[in-house]
Amino acid sequence: MPSFHMFIVIISALITVFLGFPEICTADYRAHYCSNTTTFTPNSTYQSNLNLLFSDLISNATRDGGFYNSSVGQDPRHDVAYGSFLCRGDLTPGNCQSCVTTAARDVQEQYCPTEKVVVIWYDDCMLRYSNISYFGNMDEIPGFSLWNPQNITDPAGTFAELVGNTMKDVVAAAAAANDKFATREANFSAFQSLYSLAQCTPDLSSLDCNRCLDGAVGLLPTCCTGKQGGRVLYPSCNVRYETYRFYTSTAPPPSTTPALSPAPSASAAIRWEWRNLVNNYNRHMRFNFSTEITTDESLQYEFGAIRAATNNFSNDNKLGEGGFGAVYKGILSNGREIAVKRLSRSSLQGAGEFKNEVVLVAKLPHRNLVRLLGFCLEREEKLLVYEFVPNKSLDNFLFDDSEDQAQLDWSKRFKIIGGIARGILYLHEDSRLRIIHRDLKTSNILLDGQMNPKISDFGMAKICGVDQTQGNTSRIVGTYGYMSPEYAFYGQFSVKSDVYSFGVLLMEIITGKKSTRFLDSESAEDLLSYAWGQWRNGTPLELLDPRIRDSYSANEVIRCIHIGLLCVQEDPADRPTMATIVLMLSSFSVSLPMPKKPAFIPHSRTEGSMPPVTSLLGESDESASKSESSINEMSFTEMYPR
Structure with a gap:
């Protein structure tokens, strides 16, 4: 016999069918995901259950807490519809119901009309449903990052540090709260504040909530470094920060003391308020498709x-x-x-x-x-x-004392150089995203059965806007010996940082010597300074790996050395682009400018001279002083697909 709860759900559904969705305010849509591998047919049992579920969710959206989950259906194998909503913690019940109603309407009429697994996000709420129960689970997939396109003026990195510290505080507060919601405010300057928010679905434990929020905060550097605002949306949690108040104030007083300065004039205050209005997400927020996580079953493995x-x-x-x-x-x-x-x-x-x-x-x-x-x-x-790439990584062929080295004659090396250059060019200019790899090295170059190179390990890659070619970060990742000086010391990365790494790679391929281990016994020079000396002395062919001096093209070798030296010049503006490098390698009619002295990064045998680096989250990376060849131990990623 139907329960009273089910009776109310059915009545609500009938009202919706005959009268349509109730009159609602416009909610600001942000993102959605629907799995096109799990669908239902119109007028099926699942659709009937889903309609009842929507009515149940909408009717319960006015309850306190802004969160509710429910299920409708009898057969757990196919037809049960599980659903929930999460409204922002400061929302009034009326606004929560309006947002949930909008979400239910939009997924049916516009975004996901026949999909069984759906998540949709708005500024004020999230609606989720599935044919499989997810209640109480901590889910980070699918996920979306969004950013405020306005840049922050922060030459000293103070804003990034403030974001990191404030996000740590708000994450801890949200995880400890009964409703799993918290906001924080902090002063960045006399006229500018930082507002942050963290929220989990209340059915998570404090531990799972903290884990989810930590993961979301960990994505902020990928999308939002240098931006006035950013957010990460997960099914189980979300985080956001802005330089304007985007929520109803529920936070304690600002956590930092304002700088001492004269009070702003009325006109200055008006200008500042206008800037806040201009920066509002309703006009400026956009998708960061570069960090969308897809859970299409074609990509998922059991x-x-x-x-x-x-x-x-x-x-x-x-x-x-x-x-x-x-x-x-x-x-x-x-x-x-x-x-x-x-x-x-x-x-x-x-x-x-x-x-x-x-x-x-x-x-x-x-x-x-x-x-x-x-x-x-x-x-x-x-x-x-x-x-599966059948041959090993390039470093095995170049540096190991084995029979593999005999396979790498000059013609194969020249082919590998060209392939690496074309791969980096694709990342920088020809892909749908502009990507800076940030960890190019021989162990990240795999070789297929025909010795064609394949660039691997994109865990540290940085995604830039279509027209953006550079950026700044306080979290330095990569490997000593391959890093450009402006990145290693100042956190300034760009496509020219990858060009520098390519130049080091090129020198290693020519010499068969590892840049991070090379040390000329007579002069105590590193690889780049040694190469520069041979170039200045007019003896560049002395750099060539002795194992391949029986058969090589002198013109190709000298040209590659020339290009390599152009790539490792100190001023990034002097380094060629990858498009120019590909042209230089493919056409000997292109004249090359004379290289300037390379940028030399001082190394000791233990690489201990580099200072520890402060991450975006405001924590000192102690591992920076533990590794002999890399920052944050990133050079130890030697477990690449073969």
């Missing part, structure tokens, strides 16, 4: 299938191991060979970097970039599934 493919991650299947975890060879049930990167639970590459790599590589189809086939997220497991 953990059991990967475990079976790798023989339960046996040591016999292991291809390599590093600071982030290990890489295993696997064979799927259909016979396809794969390489699986299994991130360790203590890996420095957290959810942010993991998702960054998933999104980037999945959207980068190019013959000189490693192809991502999919991923798996199950409990503590984070797995990336790549195409």
